[in-house]
Amino acid sequence: MEKQTVTIYDVAREAGVSMATVSRVVNGNTNVRAETKEKVEAVIERLDYRPNAVARGLASRKSTTIGIIVPDVTNVYFSELARGIDDVAQMYNYQIILTNSDEKNNSNVFESLLGKQVEGILYMGNIIDDNLRDKIKKNNVPVVLSGSVDVEKQLPSVNIDYVSAMYEVTKHLIEHGHQKIAFVSGPLDETINTEFKFKGYQKALVEAGLDYTDDLLVSGDYNYQSGYQLGAMVHDSGATAAVVVDDEMAAGVLNYMTDQDVVTPDDFEIVTLNNSHITLLTRPQLSSVTQPIYDIGAVSMRMLTKLMNGEELDTHDMILPHGYAGRGTTK
Incomplete structure (x- = not known):
């Protein structure tokens, strides 16, 4: 029974x-x-x-739920962000509705979450088009970007300084004597790549008096298979090093080079950006920018709780510190 x-x-x-x-x-x-x-x-x-969380929400006229829009729930970077979000959400007694957008239906997913009466939304996507921006403006629901950026600076966000991070690792490779360094990126229609990460890479090259050609700029999807395919393009470009914006992509590039009998780091150096646990699973282990992924999630959730309670934010765009971990893919 x-x-x-x-x-x-x-x-x-x-x-x-x-x-x-x-x-x-x-x-x-x-x-x-x-x-x-x-x-x-x-x-x-x-x-x-x-x-019953729903009943409690009806009684208080608050849903006690928040929505999270993730571009790809299988990507380790986003799952580590979500851990930090979830821990703070539990601390403040909020329930989470996790949605996967594939970066293609961000507006539809946003609309769907509004239909579930969420009290706030954490957005991890890297595309904020006019359609999504209009929906955010029209609805009185707080939105915070977690690990994502808004070039128009209308939405509060939590990140590291991507320009500085990419500048520093590119400069590091230049100091190792590399003159042809590939920039391996996610989709170039995402401003986080073109307006932040690429600009850091470009700044280091210009400062060193180096130029880049189109064949050194390769882009694909944030996954291992795409990284492996892009590895062939990097190899054909004659690059002797690469900076990669995603750890799964970096693992793909590394394995392609290994399959071509290119020895890393003696013949080719790689630095990645996220420092997720994937960097420790490869052989050799991936050198990486270090960023507090868990903290980015936790701080963005705390910012959202303040907005949902009608409080003012101390900082609209929170920048957390980053560092560098030199491992086996650099000399």
Whole structure:
């Protein structure tokens, strides 16, 4: 026989108190006598009562849920961001609705989350087109970018300084004597790649008096298979080093070079950008910019809680510190 759902009414009846009293105990209200609180909590435990988040939201006119829009839930970078988000969401008693957009239906996914009455949205996508921007403006739902950037600076965000990070690692490779360095990127219609990461790469080359040709700029999707295919283009370009914007892509480039008997780092050096756990799984291990991925997620969630509570943000665009981990793919 199917187990019946225990309701707040059942708890109130068993404890001999009002439903309002049970609600106060569940929501941590201090205006309840200690002995009454203990009695209610004992009944909650005995009946295995679980408060209904939707019902609580209706009662408070808040949904107690937030939506997360992820371009690709299988990408390690985004899953590590989501961990930080989830931990802070639990701390503030928010439920999460995780959605996958494939970077193609961001507007539709946004609309779908609004239909679920979310109280706020964390956006990890790298494309903010006019359609999505209009929907954000028309709906009174706070949105924070997590690991993504808004070139128009209308939406609050949490990131590292991508221009500086890419500049520093490109300069590092130049100091190793490389004059042909490939830039391996995700889609070039994403401003995070063209307006930030590429600009850091370009700045280092210009500063060193080096030029780049179109064959050194290769782009694809944020996954291993794409990286492996791009490895062939990098190899054919005559580049002796590469900076790569994604760890899965970097693993693909590395394995292509290995399959062509190119020895890394003696014949070819690689630096990647995200420092996810994938950098430790390859052989040799990938040198990488280090960034606090978990913290980016956690801080963006905390910013969203402030906006949902009508608080002012101390900083609209939060930049967290980055570093560098030299491993086996650089000398």
